[in-house]
Amino acid sequence: xxxxxxxxxxxxxxxxxxxxxxxxxxxxxxxxxxxxxxxxxxxxxxxxxxxxxxxxxxxxxxxxxxxxxxxxxxxxxxxxxxxxxxxxxxxxxxxxxxxxxxxxxxxxxxxxxxxxxxxxxxxxxxx
Numbered sequence: 001x002x003x004x005x006x007x008x009x010x011x012x013x014x015x016x017x018x019x020x021x022x023x024x025x026x027x028x029x030x031x032x033x034x035x036x037x038x039x040x041x042x043x044x045x046x047x048x049x050x051x052x053x054x055x056x057x058x059x060x061x062x063x064x065x066x067x068x069x070x071x072x073x074x075x076x077x078x079x080x081x082x083x084x085x086x087x088x089x090x091x092x093x094x095x096x097x098x099x100x101x102x103x104x105x106x107x108x109x110x111x112x113x114x115x116x117x118x119x120x121x122x123x124x125x126x127x
Contacts, residue, residue, distance in 0.1 A: 029104050031123040033081075033097030042099045043067035043078040045114040050103070052076050063090065077102040094122050 034042050040056070047054035052069035054076065059066060063082030069075070081090050081100050089095055097120070 027105055027126065029102070029123075029125040030121065031091070031094075032101040032103070033091075033094050033120050033122045034099040034101070034118045035097055037099060037118045039065060039067065039078060039080060039099055042101060042119075043069075045119075046076055046078060046101055046103075049114045050074060050076055054078065073105060075102075075104045091122075097122065 032046075043054040043056075046052075047067075047069050050069070050071075052071045052074060054067040054069040057066055057068055058064060062077075063080045063084075066080070067076075067078040069077075078099065078101050079090065081094065081098055083089050091097070091100055094100070100122075101119070
């Protein structure tokens with residue numbers, strides 16, 4: 001089952017996205033979190049929902065294995081909320097979430113996201 005982010009039109013060409021009751025402005029950054037779901041499964045589900053092919057990668061900067069998908073209008077990165085050698089987590093304010101999904105620059109008319117119970121919208125920022 002998919003959740004849907006719909007683009008809403010406003011006067012003077014301003015736009016917002018609506019996701020589960022949240023009105024979101026265009027050119028946005030979204031951070032989702034997941035608990036207890038394998039990294040690869042999260043990448044597969046978000047990739048399918050957003051129509052982005054996810055590629056497995058490895059980076060010490062991102063804590064090891066992560067997944068990256070890039071399309072014309074969005075970038076999706078699925079990463080572990082890992083702890084570095086200094087004891088800092090990637091997203092310390094969301095330490096309960098072991099998988100993080102970063103989605104940038106959503107500009108499509110309608111964006112679908114997995115409505116899996118383990119996926120939670122944690123933060124939204126205008127770019």
